[in-house]
Amino acid sequence: MSFSFSSQLWSLGLALLLPLASAAQNTTPAALPAVPIQQWFHLDPTTDKVMGVSAKRTYEELLKNRTSAPVVVAVIDAGIDTAHADLKRVLWTNPREIAGNGQDDDKNGYIDDIRGWNFLGGKDGRNVDVETYEDTRLLAKLKPLYEGKVRTAVPANKRAEFDLYQKVKKSQASKIAENTTQYQSLSENYKLTEAGAENLRQALNVPRLDTATLHRAKPTDPNLLRAALSLDANLRSAGYADLETVLKDMKEGMDQSKNLLDFSLNPTYNPRATIIGDDPANVTDRLYGNRDTHGPDPSHGTHVAGIIGADRTNNLGVLGIADNVRLMAVRAVPNGDERDKDVANAIRYAVDNGASIINMSFGKYYSPQREAVEDAIQYAEKKGVLLVHSAGNESQDIDTDVEFPSPVYLNGKRIPNMITVGATARLNDNHMVAEFSNYGKKNVDVFAPGNQIYSTLPGQEYGNKSGTSMASPVVVGIAAVLKSYFPKLTAEDMKRIILQSAVVYHTKVVKPGTNKEIDFAELSNTGGLVNLYQAVQLATRQTP
Structure with a gap:
């Protein structure tokens, strides 16, 4: 998994440093909470002068008298801190499983999968944390x-x-x-x-x-x-x-x-062999892992989860973009590169257990079992599930250097139920595109805020993280709002609306990885920055 942070050196007066940067009743939102000042990405480009997605304005103007239905969103990641006060109310619970009885009550092959499943765990409860690169x-x-x-x-x-x-x-x-x-x-x-x-x-x-x-x-x-x-x-x-x-x-x-x-770049390091004991190349094997969806280091997944759906009703900490989600934790991403087998199984698990949208804030540049992942993506497509994927954090053109999962199938067909997302920063200037973000006129669909994004962290904490890993859940949050308020929308509908409603900017920006400036619109196939207000307006016009 690519964890990327801003790589700018900045002066602190004394030293230079590198900042790494379940079912439920339909509900109507109560009084709207105030947006924490750190969450600039909720704000509006016109009225607030920052390049947010207009979530605050959307709730105030377009959604205040509407009802919403709960939407299950799967977070395929390194784990989620399920005890976090800003997340625990919005977590998915498997309604067919009895907690802690050591039995597979719903007969889905996974014992006690109350909050989701961990494909990086052993039967004895141990977990893979750091892994090698592909x-x-x-x-x-x-x-x-x-x-x-x-x-x-x-x-x-x-x-x-x-x-x-x-x-x-x-x-x-x-x-x-x-x-x-x-x-x-x-x-x-x-x-x-x-x-x-x-x-x-x-x-x-x-x-x-x-x-x-x-x-x-x-x-x-x-x-x-x-x-x-x-x-x-x-x-x-x-x-x-x-x-x-x-x-x-x-x-x-x-x-x-x-x-x-010491580990990810060490060819002799293989924690999976002793902890899980499976054959990673055997992609037909699906019944392994354990129920621990927290994992050894849930920092990344907890942050992603908060961006999507942190509790908007409890007057604590931060606000998620979506106001009626059930977040399903599927642990498949270690510190290092994820395995294709785990990604494929994580997608299938999420689909089979009712997810309408899946966030995939991970990626790599080699995919030995690519066919297995694509089979799972096609399975999600047939079941009407939208996948949102981060573009990557290497300042590269992924039209040339393909990052996996790719938005194009091996047969050359574009994946109709996947959105690939690049990252932007706070201001509409020549640094609007985050310096680490991958881009691609063909393979990146849209950009979304991903630099210095404030969200939930383990241990009841909050903080900033940067990366396309943060931009992807912004788009997932928008998709969840659309599905919640317009339940008849299909995966392809959500994708179409999000892409068509993205606001096109022709700002001259520094092309990631270079010192050259380029038209922002040339860095993705829409040329746009996602916007919830525009998406809800479009959905309102197009949905009976």
Whole structure:
């Protein structure tokens, strides 16, 4: 799974750092809650001057006198913190399963699947956390066959496989070099920033360096005042409430790079063999895993879930875009690359258990069992389920460098029930496209807010994350609103409405991965940024 954060270096006055960045009764929304100021993506581009999706305006103007039906949305991810106060009311519950009795009450093959299922778990309750990358797995498989050989010495029918080996060998070496450099840089910056932060706390005689404290600071030393004000401005600009959270994010980024070097990029590492004990290549095997939908690290999935449907009625924390969802947790995405077998089974599980929409904030560039995933996607298509997929976070053109699951079947047909989403930032300027976002005039459908998105985190916490992983659930939230208020809409209807209602912008933006500017409309096939207000208006006109 690609976890991407903003890679800009910004000054904090004292140091430079890299911020990694069930069934229910129909309901009518009560008094509308206020949008937390950090959730800029709910706001309106015209009235609020930020590039949000107009969710606040939609509820105030278009949906206030309408009723909604509950919609089941599956989150295929690393897990969800089901105890979070802003999520627990909106979680899906399997109505045919009796909790904790150790039996498969609904006869679907999965015991005690109350909140969903975990395809990364063992029968003994253990879980796969960090996994290898797909190219690392391919390297381990192909190296004994082709290392030291030249192409002309390889049989003609094996040369494509030989070429694949050379490709993954090169990508592996590149990733090792990149993460080694990043780990060293983050380690140095973390130490400098941590030391500088402690010095500033002592100088100002404060326990925390939050923006309110820094803004009120009135030290007599002009240099100290400048440092405090500069740090305050940079924190606000980057969307952070305090420097302590920045340090936490830096530590997470540092640990992530170390884990990649030690595990995800290590061809000898194979936790699945001892924890699950299955054959990952046997895609006909579907009855494995366990009921633990929380997992070892549910940070990513919890954040995604909150963007889609965090409780809009409890006056806590944040607001989800959709107001009447039931979130189903399907754990299939480790820290590392997901397995095709798990993705296919996760899609089938979600479809079979009533999901109308599936969020897929993950992706990779090699798909050895691509046919199995596409069979599952076709199964979802036949059952009328919409899939929304993140475009990826490598600043690449995925028309050329295809990211999987691809929006096009192996036979060349476009997948009619899938939307692929790129990420945008807060302002309508030349940095409107998030610098990490993948793009593609053919393979990316739309863009949605994905930079510095504030949502739920494990342990009753909240915070920002950035990535196309955050943009995808914004679109899922919009789709869920459409399905909730216009229940007769099919998957293809939802896709059509979302794409047709996207607002086209011709802003000159920095093309990700380059220093060149390009028309924003050239980075996706619609040229647009999704907008809930426009989508609901279109659905109202087109739906009896």
